[in-house]
Amino acid sequence: MTVLLFGGVFPRYVAAQHAYINISDPFLRKSPVAVPDFKLLGGQDAGAGLALEARTILANALEFTGYIKVLEKASYIEEPAVTGITRAEVNFKNWTVVGAELLVTGGVVKSGDTVQLKLRLFDTFTERLLVGKVYSGGPTDIRRMVHRFCSEISLHLTGNRGIFSSRLAFISTQGKNKEIFVCDFDGYQPRQVTRHNSISLSPSWSSDGQWLAYTSYVKGNPDLYIKNLKQNRGASVRFKGVNITPDWVPGQFALAATLSYEGDQEIYLLTGKGKVIKRLTRSWGIDVSPEFSPDGKKIAFVSKRAGTPQIYIKDLETETVRRLTFQGRYNTSPAWSPDGDRIAYVGVVKGEINIYMIGLDGNGLVQLTRTAGDNEDPSWSPDGSLITFTSTREGSSRIFVMTATGGEQRRLLLMEGAQTDSEWSQGNENN
Template identity: 30%
Template sequence: MKNYPGFSRWATLSVLLIFFVCVFGVPGKGFAADTLTVDIYGPGQRKVNVIVLPPKTVPEGKYSGSKEKDLPLPGEAGTFSKDLESDIAFLPFLHVVPVTDILGGDPSVGVRPGDIDVKPLRLSKVDLAITTGWEIRPNGEKNLLLRCIGTYNGRTIIGKKYSMVTEEMLPRIADRFCSHLMKVLTGRDGFFESKIAFVRKTGKDKEIYTVSPQGRNLRQISSLGGVNLSPNWSPDGRRLVFTRLGSRQHLLCVWDSDTGKIDQKSFPGNTVIGPAFLPDGNMAATLTMNGNSDIFLINGNYKPKKPLAQSWAIEVSPDFDASGQKMVFTSARFGNPHIFLLDMKTGVVTRVTKDGKYNTNPTISPDGRYVAYARQTPLGHRIFVHDLTSGQERQLTFGPGNDEDPAFGPDGYFIAFSSSRSGKYQIYLTTRHGDPAMLVPTGGGIAQAPAWGKAGKS
């Protein structure tokens, strides 16, 4: 789906939904199309109401029938429904309606559109109903049937079947289904197929960790001791680059998910700050090659090639759009830290921020349109976003505490940031429209400096 110019300016986006009328395992049933208008322009929008109906057990080879609800459910069925609801709660344009809010309770006897009485759902203003069917085979294998049904026309929007399901697979299945749902509703995906790298402080050490946006699959990447900072993903999500502050010098570190190994490289001047990947696999980082702190292009063999941003002042925090044609960075070349934009083709540098006296840590959306950054205000650091097309600027976060280190997600819609609003720094999520912040569970210790990338391999 195209990125509409009015998407961030309180406009209404009409989302065209293609409703696939499918029978699990039976291809070639055709499809029908209808239009559902969904307001997804930011806080205050009309949310789409979704209900996750109670799970049903489906006899092998059957998908409806009044006896389904009398069959025993597997023990993990309830947990899976909670996983689905938890995932949906991360999408700010959706609202989960509990079954207890429906007049008469559960209006379904099965998992197909014809098994659901949509009238009470419509009365409760439910737009979408999700059904889960558990098919238990004679050999004990379990298949999971998932559908999302539109209550306004009773048709299947999404239908998926997952075979030979185990309990360990269920969170991932919930993620995949919700990713399909987000794609159909908004034309965007990536949230449930991504992971966040961050810096966790435990004691005196700072190490690099990764976690899913929902707080799953927490993993420690580095065990180098000391201070490790500024993680950044490669475009394919298979490598992480970060800085290690050694006892005598900074080291550029690259973690490879295929091998689990971390390469460490030093550079003349002994300074490496804020490394970042370009889409072509090269890197950029602040080095002190010539005495000044300038941003250099570094090739795949860790050789500095040329300066990308240089001046008498400190140039730091490079970040690139998906095309590699735009680089945002922080520079104090005019006296105070501000955000700048480099056109990689022409070499032309333009100033992005003009307000405030302290703007840092820029991140650019994959489509190259939006730049988010942290600004120091009288009440603390706050996250702002600048629309490069319209020139409009908007404050996204309002504390309390400090909000810092913004990082766009792969879809360009969500933004991760670190905040001390709870008393210690933790990772939170918002959107480029400033939706209420959601905490990302990252375990114990202080969590800062999020970097958001594709799932890749972990």
């Protein structure tokens, strides 16, 4: 797959200036986008199916974000598939009148086994071309090509490349066993990555998306496994006691995990090869589920040091520890927002298990799920716009996704068995 740039106006990305959409805004209004049918540029028949497929993938991906509303095709006045897809050919008044603030046009050229996609994003009010790109590849690359363009759209609208090149790791039952699976950001094409025929839990991605660390009972004891996803190599941490709840240090080949080989559960820093670097917590009793801040300078973790499980923050530079959660008697599973300002977590109140969010300063506590089964395992999308979680609202455990403010809760994927423990990777165009 190759990428070309084109277009008379090629805007230079400046995050602060160009952010059309603030995805952290809890009162976010969705941007209305028109995505008309793609034009067949290489003859009328060739690539008709591909054009339809590409347009559908693009519309679904934009809709998935939670901050874009794709307008109904039936309301469109103009047909760029007929009249043309370039700035000169588009009559922007026809788009502002149907309520579109943004317009995406696409053209498909198919010659032999090569497909070329010409994609443009316009601002309908300023009548400007915001992004224009040409992608080429095989017919099976359509999805990747379209999602690359979605990343460009995201970059222009939010200042962030978004979720389109990220993946999710999760656990699914296989009979009595639990194995790790990976799927695309939108739940597409789950594929199994462990075949331990055992219980595997708590997958964690390295920043570069090349490594997964997780817990497995494959050798009887809950041990830690560090696995390269592309090559058949890795390491294991198999001390006496528990070896659980790994979390990678951002940008480093190192991770934190809970080990109990010294007689008490404590959080340790380990190399990517599984060697203990040092111990990070010093408190009798349960210390579990470390989660690094995006800058890697702090960890959030769960401790029972005050009698009930609560979330604590440790500054790794100053060595100071403070308690973050005070409401409720059971707060676990911290998940740090990519902007570093908030922590999503699980709270159990009166037997109901729900996702909550709290500011790092302890303010702004909000409940994100309610009265819909048990809700666990929050994980942030790399752009901070979405949170995946596990819910039993449909009976069996399944992976759901919602906006970071708790909106638009929907099931991510439907597959056999029960799914839990979803973990979002960073975006990585080379995945």
